[in-house]
Amino acid sequence: MAVRLFEDSEHAAAYLQYRMTPEEMVTRIMDFMKPKAQRKFNLAVDVGCGSGQGTVLLAPFFDQVVGTDISAAQLDMAQANNGRPNVTYRQCPAEELPFESNQVDLLAAMTAAHWFDRQRFPKEVDRVLKPGGCLALLSYASDDMELEYGDATSALNKICEELYAVLRPFRHPLTSSSKLYLELFESCAYTEKEWNGRLRAKRTVTVNSYIGMVETLSSYRTLNQHDAAGAKLLSDNIRNKLLSAMQVSSPETELTLVINYFYMLARKP
Template identity: 40%
Template sequence: MTTQMFEGRGHAAVYQKYRFAPGKELKQTILSYLQEKKAIPAELAVDVGCGSGQGTHFLGEHFKKVVGTDISEAQIQEAKDTPCMPNISYLVCPAEELPFQDASVDVLTSFTAAHWFDIGKFMREADRVVKPGGCMAISTYTVDMSLRYGDCSEKLTKVFRECWDQILKYSHDRLKYVLDNYKEIFEALPFSDKKRVTDIYDQIPMTVEGVVGYMESSSSYQTFKKNDPKAATSLLQETEKRMLETMGVSSCETPVEFWVRHVCVLGCKEC
C-alpha cells in the first residue's frame, strides 16, 4: 500500500503553499509524447498521488475531464480549497485501488509521488484502468538542484546544499527510487512501448522564502522536525539568514532562480 507521509493538515498546508507546479520543460516533454502517441485530445486524465493539485492543474488545460487522487484526506482538502478549472475534481483513494472502470482512462500521470506507492500493485492497477492506446507519464524532480542569483550562485547553492544534506539524513528509504532516476519504476511499467528521460532541467520562479518553504514541505524535514523540533527549526532559520547574507539582501521575498532536474517515465499501452 502507499506509504503515507503527508497526512497532517499542517504539513498539507505547507505543501500546498510551497510545492511548485511542473516546469515548462517537463510539461513540454509530456505533451510532446502524448501528441506523438495521439493520446490528446482525450476525455479523461487521472493524476495519481496528486497532493494539493499542482500537477493536476496543468492537466486541466489539456483534457476534457481531470481527476486527481490521493490517499491523504488533508492533501485532497487543500486541493479542493484551491481555485481550479471546472473540469477538475478530486478523490481520496490509494494509488493501488483506483475507482475507475477497466480501460476507461486515456492518460494516467503521477508527479513526484510514484516512489511512495506499492510499485507492483500500482502498475497492475494502472494497466487495468488505462485504455489500449492510452498513455502514462510518471515524473519526479530529483535532489539535483541549484540556485542562481547574480555572481553568488555557486556560494548560494553551497548554502542550500549544506542544509538539504542535513535534511536528507532523515529521508525515507523510498528515496532510493528517486536516487536511481526512477529506473526501477521504468522497468516495472507494464507497457513495452516506453522510455525514460533523465535530463529535463527547469527553472522554477522562487523567492528566498519559497526555497526555505520547499525544504520545510519535504517529508524528510517533517521527520527531522518530529525527531528534533528545535534543531530542525533552527536549521531553516539559519539557512535563510545565510542565504540573505550571501545574496547581500534583506528581504525574504527577493526572487531567486531555482533549477531542478526532472526524470520522466513515459509509456503507451498497446492497442
C-alpha cells in the same frame, strides 16, 4: 498508497503554497500523447495528486481530469483551490483506483510514484489504461535542487549542499530518486516508452519561499518531529547564510530555483 506522510492540513497548505508546478512536464506528456491522436482526450487521472498543482495543468487537454490521493487534507486543499469545472478529486489508494478497466487515457503521478506499492501499482495502471493510453511518472530528488543569483551562485549551492547533508539521514528509504524511477522504467513491459534523466526547470522564488519549500520535504518534517528546535535553527541558519552570500538583508529577495526533473513516459499497446 504504500506510504502515508503528507496528511495533516498544515502540511497540505504549505505544499500548495511552496511546491513548484511542473508546467514543462505537462508539455512533454502531451507531446508524447498527441502523435497518436490529434484531439482532446477523455480522461486523465493524476495519482497522488496532493494539493492539485499538477492536476489542474491537465484540464485544457481532457474532458475530465480526476486527482486521487490517500490524504483527505491534501484533497480538501486541492478542491478549495480548484477553479476548473472539469477537474474533480477522489480519495483512494494508488493501488485501488475507482475506474473501470480500459477507461483512462492518461495516468500520471507527479512526484508521488516512489511512495506507491511497486508490485501492485503497475498492475493497476495496466488495468485502468485504455489500449493506447499513456503512463507518465515524474519526480525530482530533493537534494538535487540548485539556486542561482549572479556571482553568488556557487556560494549558494555550497550552502544548499550543507542543508541537504543535514537532511539526508532523515530521508525515508523510498524518497524520490532517479535510480528508483529508472528501475520503474526498465521494468515497464510496454515497448513504446521514453526516459529522460534530467530536465531542468527554473522558477523565480524568494529566499523565504525556498526555505518554505524545504520545510515541506519529508526529510525536514522527520527532523522536525525528532527535534523541532533543531529544525527551526537549521532553517534560520540556512536562510541567514543565503542572505549573507547574496549580500542582501531581505528574505523576500528573489533568486532562481532550479529543479532537475526525471521522468518516464510509456504507452499501453
